[in-house]
Amino acid sequence: MRVARAFRLPIIAAMTALALSGCMRRTAPVAVSPQGSLDTIAYAGPAPVPVAYAAPAPVPYDVPYHLDAGDKLRVVVYGQEGLTNTYSISAGGTITMPLIGAVPARGRTPQGLAADIAARLRNGFIREPSVAVEVESYRPFFILGEVQAPGQYPYVPNMTAESAVAIAGGFSPRARKDRVTITHTDAAGTSRSIAPPGTPISPGDTVLVGERWF
Numbered sequence: 001m002r003v004a005r006a007f008r009l010p011i012i013a014a015m016t017a018l019a020l021s022g023c024m025r026r027t028a029p030v031a032v033s034p035q036g037s038l039d040t041i042a043y044a045g046p047a048p049v050p051v052a053y054a055a056p057a058p059v060p061y062d063v064p065y066h067l068d069a070g071d072k073l074r075v076v077v078y079g080q081e082g083l084t085n086t087y088s089i090s091a092g093g094t095i096t097m098p099l100i101g102a103v104p105a106r107g108r109t110p111q112g113l114a115a116d117i118a119a120r121l122r123n124g125f126i127r128e129p130s131v132a133v134e135v136e137s138y139r140p141f142f143i144l145g146e147v148q149a150p151g152q153y154p155y156v157p158n159m160t161a162e163s164a165v166a167i168a169g170g171f172s173p174r175a176r177k178d179r180v181t182i183t184h185t186d187a188a189g190t191s192r193s194i195a196p197p198g199t200p201i202s203p204g205d206t207v208l209v210g211e212r213w214f
Contacts, residue, residue, distance in 0.1 A: 064109045066186065068204060069093055070139030073110070075117065078130040083121075086136055099125050107187050110134060138203040143168045145209035146175035155203040162197035164207050174211050181208040 067073070069091050077083040087095040093106025100120040105113050114133040121129040138155035141164060148169030156163070161180045171177055182199060183192045183206040201207060 064111075065135065067105045067108050067110065067113065067135075068139060069106065071105075071135055071203070072137040073105070073113075074134050074136045075114075076132045076134075077117075077121065077126075078132075080126065080129070089139075141201060141203060142206040143209070144206065146172040146211050147209050148172060159201050160197065161195065161199050161201055161207050164201060165197065165209065171209065176210045176212040179210075181210065182206070183208070 067089060069089050071089045073087050073089065073095060075083070075085060075087055075095070075097065083098055085097075087097065089095055089105045093104060094102040095105050096102050097117065100117070103113070103117055103120065108116070110133040114131045117133070118129045118131040121131070138157070140152045141155045141159070142152050143164050144150045147165055148171075150168060153164070153167050156167075161182060165171060165180075177197070179194050179196055180199075181192060181194050182201060183190065184202060185191075185204060
């Protein structure tokens with residue numbers, strides 16, 4: 001009986017080892033969270049959504065400039081010192097030059113005016129005139145309403161309503177700062193629009209800064 005018990009203990013130990021080894025080889029089920037699971041949404045949050053920000057409208061630098069009364073022009077006629085000079089556009093919209101007299105300038109571009117002057121000089125005065133016209137100073141713009149110093153100021157190329165406010169000393173304490181009223185006059189007539197401060201303005205425009213109500 002003692003011998004049987006002696007053999008029984010190794011057998012039991014071997015069987016136990018085999019059973020344990022079988023359990024070790026058995027792969028336990030693994031829970032894999034699917035993509036976009038509740039845990040992912042709860043703790044990591046949804047994927048970020050890109051936000052589009054509206055950029056201010058660009059200033060139209062390449063728009064042809066049209067002349068009007070109050071503009072001061074530098075007219076160069078190459079080789080003709082007596083004709084090269086600074087001319088102001090009159091209230092009637094013309095400049096007056098030697099030899100050719102009054103030349104209409106209102107509504108024209110500097111290039112168009114130069115071509116007209118050359119054509120007039122070619123008609124019995126200069127055989128092949130070469131003419132250039134540039135704006136020496138622009139007609140003023142006007143700013144009214146809730147600014148520190150309303151009034152008339154020289155126009156600067158590529159101005160916006162916001163820079164016009166800065167030239168006029170900035171907003172007053174009661175000013176409405178999110179929009180202005182711009183009055184523009186051209187060959188098509190007069191128009192009035194409500195626009196954000198970053199809107200471009202033209203020479204001769206009137207910018208009105210309103211008063212806030214709270």
